[in-house]
Amino acid sequence: FLGAGGGNDIQWCFSQVKGAVDDDVAEADIISTVEFNHSGELLATGDKGGRVVIFQQEQENKTQPHSRGEYNVYSTFQSHEPEFDYLKSLEIEEKINKIRWLPQKNAAQFLLSTNDKTIKLWKISERDKRPEGYNLKEEDGRYRDPTTVTTLRVPVFRPMDLMVEASPRRIFANAHTYHINSISINSDYETYLSADDLRINLWHLEITDRSFNIVDIKPANMEELTEVITAAEFHPNSCSTFVYSSSKGTIRLCDMRASALCDRHSKLFEEPEDPSNRSFFSEIISSISDVKFSHSGRYMMTRDYLSVKIWDLNMENRPVETYQVHEYLRSKLCSLYENDCIFDKFECCWNGSDRQVGFLPLCTSDYSLIVMTGSYNNFFRMFDRNTKRDITLEASRENNKPRTVLKPRKVCASGKRKKDEISVDSLDFNKKILHTAWHPKENIIAVATTNNLYIFQDKMN
Amino acid sequence: MFVRGLKRKCFDGEEDIEGTLAGIKAIPSYNLQRQSLLDMSLVKLQLCHMLVEPNLCRSVLIANTVRQIQEEMTQDGTWQMINTQSTGQASLDRLVSTDILCRSSRDQAEGKHGPAYGTFSKDFESDQAQDSSETMSTASSVQAPRNLQSNVWEMENPQENKGNFQKSLDQIFETLENKSPNSVEDLFSEVDNSYYDLDTMLTGMMSNSKMGHCDSLETFSSPTNTASNSNCKSDLNDLDHIVEILVES
Numbered sequence: 247f248l249g250a251g252g253g254n255d256i257q258w259c260f261s262q263v264k265g266a267v268d269d270d271v272a273e274a275d276i277i278s279t280v281e282f283n284h285s286g287e288l289l290a291t292g293d294k295g296g297r298v299v300i301f302q303q304e305q306e307n308k309t310q311p312h313s314r315g316e317y318n319v320y321s322t323f324q325s326h327e328p329e330f331d332y333l334k335s336l337e338i339e340e341k342i343n344k345i346r347w348l349p350q351k352n353a354a355q356f357l358l359s360t361n362d363k364t365i366k367l368w369k370i371s372e373r374d375k376r377p378e379g380y381n382l383k384e385e386d387g388r389y390r391d392p393t394t395v396t397t398l399r400v401p402v403f404r405p406m407d408l409m410v411e412a413s414p415r416r417i418f419a420n421a422h423t424y425h426i427n428s429i430s431i432n433s434d435y436e437t438y439l440s441a442d443d444l445r446i447n448l449w450h451l452e453i454t455d456r457s458f459n460i461v462d463i464k465p466a467n468m469e470e471l472t473e474v475i476t477a478a479e480f481h482p483n484s485c486s487t488f489v490y491s492s493s494k495g496t497i498r499l500c501d502m503r504a505s506a507l508c509d510r511h512s513k514l515f516e517e518p519e520d521p522s523n524r525s526f527f528s529e530i531i532s533s534i535s536d537v538k539f540s541h542s543g544r545y546m547m548t549r550d551y552l553s554v555k556i557w558d559l560n561m562e563n564r565p566v567e568t569y570q571v572h573e574y575l576r577s578k579l580c581s582l583y584e585n586d587c588i589f590d591k592f593e594c595c596w597n598g599s600d601r602q603v604g605f606l607p608l609c610t611s612d613y614s615l616i617v618m619t620g621s622y623n624n625f626f627r628m629f630d631r632n633t634k635r636d637i638t639l640e641a642s643r644e645n646n647k648p649r650t651v652l653k654p655r656k657v658c659a660s661g662k663r664k665k666d667e668i669s670v671d672s673l674d675f676n677k678k679i680l681h682t683a684w685h686p687k688e689n690i691i692a693v694a695t696t697n698n699l700y701i702f703q704d705k706m707n
Numbered sequence: 708m709f710v711r712g713l714k715r716k717c718f719d720g721e722e723d724i725e726g727t728l729a730g731i732k733a734i735p736s737y738n739l740q741r742q743s744l745l746d747m748s749l750v751k752l753q754l755c756h757m758l759v760e761p762n763l764c765r766s767v768l769i770a771n772t773v774r775q776i777q778e779e780m781t782q783d784g785t786w787q788m789i790n791t792q793s794t795g796q797a798s799l800d801r802l803v804s805t806d807i808l809c810r811s812s813r814d815q816a817e818g819k820h821g822p823a824y825g826t827f828s829k830d831f832e833s834d835q836a837q838d839s840s841e842t843m844s845t846a847s848s849v850q851a852p853r854n855l856q857s858n859v860w861e862m863e864n865p866q867e868n869k870g871n872f873q874k875s876l877d878q879i880f881e882t883l884e885n886k887s888p889n890s891v892e893d894l895f896s897e898v899d900n901s902y903y904d905l906d907t908m909l910t911g912m913m914s915n916s917k918m919g920h921c922d923s924l925e926t927f928s929s930p931t932n933t934a935s936n937s938n939c940k941s942d943l944n945d946l947d948h949i950v951e952i953l954v955e956s
Contacts, residue, residue, distance in 0.1 A: 474763055
């Protein structure tokens with residue numbers, strides 16, 4: 247279905263699933279973020295229990311050239327612990343809200359992980375050699391009796407079983423009064439931003455005792471508070487440009503060169519409301535839960551409760567494309583408000599640069615052509631900007647035959663339900679896919695259900 | 708998924724229910740739906756059962772919804788109408804019924820946090836203090852003297868808390884009785900920490916909540932200072948009294 251004409255459709259197949267099979271989900275195991283690193287070799291997940299699990303892709307198997315490497319556990323570590331804020335008498339959750347990888351500069355890998363209040367820079371390094379042949383120590387560490395030393399030798403490195411170590415290199419704390427929802431690394435690879443409900447701060451990766459406040463939307467009188475920041479991201483190429491989205495469905499683009507405090511946006515993206523769809527829930531469903539720049543930075547994509555919108559940075563007054571994720575929920579908004587599902591924050595992501603997706607006339611340097619986002623009942627959706635076709639797939643253990651193409655799903659909004667369709671009322675609203683990620687270079691996707699991580703790949707040949 | 712209709716009130720009796728199929732409820736009037744939504748929203752703002760700070764985005768969105776309904780009702784004139792119609796008793800009933808409504812759906816979607824708008828507005832006052840104590844050397848200005856003042860206000864007044872507690876409770880009822888069009892603003896002002904304790908314990912006492920509010924409240928009070936301990940105890944006594952009133956009505 248997906249491709250730039252020529253029938254280069256991607257057919258998604260189940261590859262792997264990680265996590266407990268148990269129906270009884272332990273709260274700490276709930277996945278809260280998923281992110282590939284820049285090469286796609288590593289896939290990180292964060293969970294509600296404050297842990298980070300990193301999977302590594304196996305090297306391509308020479309005997310099976312048509313199968314992409316599997317992901318296996320590479321490292322697991324406790325990134326954040328629960329804390330107690332004594333001033334407010336409240337707990338600070340250890341849940342990992344976001345993980346962002348730094349591009350690799352040397353043998354070690356670095357990532358930023360954040361909970362509600364504190365960001366940490368973690369170094370993940372491998373150790374596969376150890377020194378042996380000390381003069382004054384035995385192999386087990388005991389000191390030798392110096393009188394028994396009759397010759398001198400130079401210690402050498404000998405191979406050992408691979409050990410992957412994670413160590414916190416920087417801790418960026420005490421800069422956020424409100425809950426951090428986003429972190430984004432600048433294209434200069436030296437600075438990054440962190441955004442909470444009301445403020446955005448700029449950090450230098452080397453400096454932990456100082457950060458600069460670049461956006462502050464806190465009103466002088468908190469009773470006047472009607473809007474919060476929901477997501478923020480740096481432009482992929484322009485290191486002075488970033489955007490942030492709000493709970494009122496607006497996106498502001500700011501230029502840090504304009505002033506120290508970017509309270510006045512350079513651009514404001516907002517679609518006028520459709521009067522025919524107006525309801526008491528209009529504002530809530532317009533609240534943007536995620537914003538992602540396209541590869542070139544010419545476009546950006548936003549996710550609100552019912553749709554995904556694609557914006558051209560040169561056009562502020564409306565999106566260039568809108569895709570309905572689950573329009574059949576529009577008539578159920580009251581129930582979804584009642585059970586709080588209306589506040590679920592779905593993320594969205596672009597495809598990677600795999601050639602099979604094709605290149606295209608919209609903007610030749612921008613290969614961001616496919617949008618992926620999650621929904622309920624463990625469904626996730628993809629939209630092809632070229633063909634305008636879309637597909638609904640399900641992340642379920644029942645589909646777990648490798649190399650078998652996933653069967654598209656369909657939700658029946660009303661009226662007679664066809665065979666194989668699922669009616670809206672049978673959807674399981676506890677099974678939500680909030681986090682998805684696309685390998686930067688290959689057609690491999692990671693889809694997180696509540697506590698399981700599914701990996702799907704395209705069927706090669 | 709919910710296939711439930713909205714509760715029908717007696718003044719809605721004009722609806723013709725003859726001819727509807729068994730099990731299908733008649734669609735309630737717009738006003739009724741709107742009122743129900745308002746009640747639900749107010750309860751959502753008030754319910755808080757947590758040790759963790761509530762989601763500010765959610766609180767703001769719900770508060771905006773409440774304002775919207777209120778504005779519309781003010782324009783309609785229905786705001787005043789409800790004010791004269793309902794007695795104190797009826798509005799208490801409504802509080803209880805929407806509470807049960809939301810609690811059952813909350814039990815279904817466990818793990819979801821309701822907003823502590825008590826804490827939300829407590830933020831309003833105390834975050835002046837938070838800013839300077841928590842933020843290290845940011846480019847914004849430091850507010851040290853205010854920091855000290857607010858801290859004192861926060862930690863030292865169990866007596867004052869008790870008084871505020873009663874005042875906060877009055878505010879819930881007042882809102883439902885719609886004494887003034889500005890009640891939404893009233894909701895946000897002057898509500899303090901112990902306010903959310905009321906609701907935590909109220910919902911915990913009214914049912915066997917799976918979330919174990921009372922349990923979490925107990926663990927919450929034990930390791931910290933004695934001032935808050937005695938605070939909770941006096942609140943509990945007030946609470947018993949209030950629950951008795953509610954249950955008897």
